[in-house]
Amino acid sequence: MRLRRTFITNSQILVPAALIVFAAGCAAIQVSTDYSHSTDFAAYHAYSWLRAYAGNELWVDQIKRDVNQQLQAKGWMDSPTITRLYLQCEPDEDLDEWPDARIWDELLLRSSTADGWAPTVGPILQEGVTGMRSFVVEPMQFGRLFLAGDAAHIVPPTGAKGLNLAVADVAVLARAIAEFYRSGREDLLARYSEICLRRIWKVQRFSWWMTSMLHRFHHEGEFERKRQLAELDYLTSSRAAMTSLAENYTGLPLE
Numbered sequence: 001m002r003l004r005r006t007f008i009t010n011s012q013i014l015v016p017a018a019l020i021v022f023a024a025g026c027a028a029i030q031v032s033t034d035y036s037h038s039t040d041f042a043a044y045h046a047y048s049w050l051r052a053y054a055g056n057e058l059w060v061d062q063i064k065r066d067v068n069q070q071l072q073a074k075g076w077m078d079s080p081t082i083t084r085l086y087l088q089c090e091p092d093e094d095l096d097e098w099p100d101a102r103i104w105d106e107l108l109l110r111s112s113t114a115d116g117w118a119p120t121v122g123p124i125l126q127e128g129v130t131g132m133r134s135f136v137v138e139p140m141q142f143g144r145l146f147l148a149g150d151a152a153h154i155v156p157p158t159g160a161k162g163l164n165l166a167v168a169d170v171a172v173l174a175r176a177i178a179e180f181y182r183s184g185r186e187d188l189l190a191r192y193s194e195i196c197l198r199r200i201w202k203v204q205r206f207s208w209w210m211t212s213m214l215h216r217f218h219h220e221g222e223f224e225r226k227r228q229l230a231e232l233d234y235l236t237s238s239r240a241a242m243t244s245l246a247e248n249y250t251g252l253p254l255e
């Protein structure tokens, strides 16, 4: 078996290969959905992330999810001197309305803790807005062409499942490819999409549920907030609920 990584451009190309795996991440979705046989299932969430890179001192990895009072903020170190920061914002957020001082005001408000901890303020080096969506392409194969990872599906980040799903796709595909080259069997390859999609839709469900439990949205009222708090209360007091969360969070078994 000969493995080769090919860089695909906008033009049509002919790839001389028995099997083609298309795993070029979410930027490749336009390419992957150009096949008329596939159906795209997409849903857009009522929020985006305002992301900013800041030059500041090391501060602890921090994920702040304050369902009670404010919208979310999170940040982590990309290097010892660069922090990547995320602030939950509106889907159509206008970056012109976010001077550096406002970014830091919001970040300090959302991230500072009761014991006096607060992120170290530093210069904002770059900023942008990332929209949130869920997305699945069905089926994930066309003849001998197989889609894997973000090229075939996107989940909102709340469940931290994107990489897990990509690895699961590849595990299923690797087994099928090995069998194809070992014995000529094609049935595992033929079932690749069906096997992966069962897991993908369960992970879409889980990520959606986590998002609706942990994010607050401006358009939602008190009823929704109280439902979220009840959900969190149930989750932290019921062994059955905790077991279900742990089962999904650590990863469903591979078929």
Ligand SMILES: Cc1cc2nc3c(=O)[nH]c(=O)nc-3n(C[C@H](O)[C@H](O)[C@H](O)COP(=O)(O)OP(=O)(O)OC[C@H]3O[C@@H](n4cnc5c(N)ncnc54)[C@H](O)[C@@H]3O)c2cc1C
Pocket: 006, 007, 008, 009, 023, 024, 025, 026, 027, 028, 148, 149, 150, 151, 157, 160, 161, 162, 163, 164, 165, 166
């Ligand atoms: C800020 C952030 C935090 C995240 N946190 C988590 C987390 O905690 N847990 C989790 O499970 N997931 C997380 N994810 C999601 C996770 O990173 C992705 O779901 C995962 O990397 C998808 O893997 P992939 O191999 O499909 O795509 P990628 O990792 O995007 O890899 C695609 C590769 O294809 C290459 N490529 C692109 N275009 C072409 C082309 N035209 N030709 C050839 N090659 C090309 C790219 O260079 C890249 O190497 C996070 C993502 C982000 C952005």
